[in-house]
Amino acid sequence: MRSATRRPLPLSAAYLLFTGALAGLLAGCVNVPDRAPDDRPSGARWQPRPGTAWQWQLSGRVDTSVAVPVYDIDGFENSAAVVRRLHESGRKVICYINAGAWEDFRPDRSAFPASVLGRSDGWSGERWLDIRRRSLLRPIMAARLDMCREKGFDAVEPDLLDGYTNDTGFPLTAAHQLAYNRMIAALAHERGMAVGLKNDLEQIPDLVRDFDFAVNEQCAEFDECSSLSPFIKADKAVFHVEYSVPKRTFCPLAKRLRLDSMSKRLALGRWRSPC
Template sequence: MHARRAARTRAGGRPLPVAVLILMALLAGCTSAAPEPAGKAGKDRWRPEPGIGWQWQLSGRLDPTVDVPVYDIDGFDHKAAAVGDLHRRGRKVICYLSTGAWEDFRPDAGKFPASVRGKSNGWEGERWLDIRRTDVLEPLMERRIEMCAEKGFDAVEPDNMDGYRNRTGFPLTAADQLRYNRLIARIAHRHGLSVGLKNDLGQIPELEPDFDFAVNEQCAQYGECAELTPFVKAGKAVFHVEYELPVARFCAGSRRLGLSSLLKKYELGVWRQECPKA
């Protein structure tokens, strides 16, 4: 909001002299609030580029020795020491969080009232959240993302960001999803973290400007990888995994599109198979 709003009348309603008006305008310009420093929250925020190598490990004992520039690991399961160790090895580290589903095994699970928990999302102990209830969810997600920042993570991977396309138990709309996803992106940026758009292919044209990279599962299996092109064209990485296709079925297409692709098992343990270099 602009601070230059010099009053044009005295308290009694009589016009101020022109010289006074000019002086007041100059003073207002000098005292207007300075813009928020860019710092890590602005131009210096990490922005991974297309084709960068990565490892995604959400289960099992963390193996920090995979020789890739980026790791994506669970934000709750790992302490600052693990993040620091990966940094010393030259890695950037992404903090995995579920922002669109409730998980009964998380330490903050009891803070989510029953009214925002919907139907199962297909995983044991998880339920879709009513993302319309930002009055409840914003402070909870703020604290989760703040935790990632405090542990030293470079970015956030918010999961379950496409509830509007699923049977959640709530009448969610595309507009609800856009508002919520942008909220999560703003919170991450407030804490100096990059943020990735997880799946939600249908809203990429609207959401790409709000996110720093994308994370996708199985776009090759379902013939959807070209929908991620806006991220690549914007110079942003697309971290992509397949679970059921052999690398021979998707790597050529991934290279052509500029994706960072892996074959993983569903449990997302240490095992990985990356696309061979061209």
């Protein structure tokens, strides 16, 4: 849930009611009123479209009963059984990983050489990565994405893809960030998963073709939401949250720009209040 500042397809109504009720009966879950838009041919990766409601829960035991078609949950802390349970009730599931910082609480923490660890990113136990060292980081990130694929995730949300705009301890440039972000996107695509661009608004024009959707925090608070328009113009979903701006302020803007927006608390637990 980290940001640089800290960290449905329409079907007929009758069909939606029937499939939602059937999924609930079969899976023992609440009805999901909207299915995740998925027009892909057989074998192609999922492509979320604008107008896709979502839930983002990175803390606490995942509540699988929220009636939305897309869940974004922590890849390490959730099992294949959780992903399977969400799939059984018609959801698509996004795998959250940190791609831009080392975390001392992850099981693969010892895989990172000391030479790639930089300054704190502002969160306890976390340090920025030297993304210039792609040959060292590629196998570590590939292993993380293998984990996401093996657990059955449909997509990946790689966090902290904007280190070059922060005080990382390394002389990172925009060119370094573009190369690293494209590496992450390619690794996800090689595994058949969609991948979202997290924040990194300044590089959206260069990266919109490499990523399948966007995840954004606080664009309304910082008056940046229009920067996400290239994704919408490309018919790619923008999953957006605000933490402190009231809904009456940002929801009209989000609806006008066709962002899939909601209020969340910073802990990113179950609670959500969508536009």
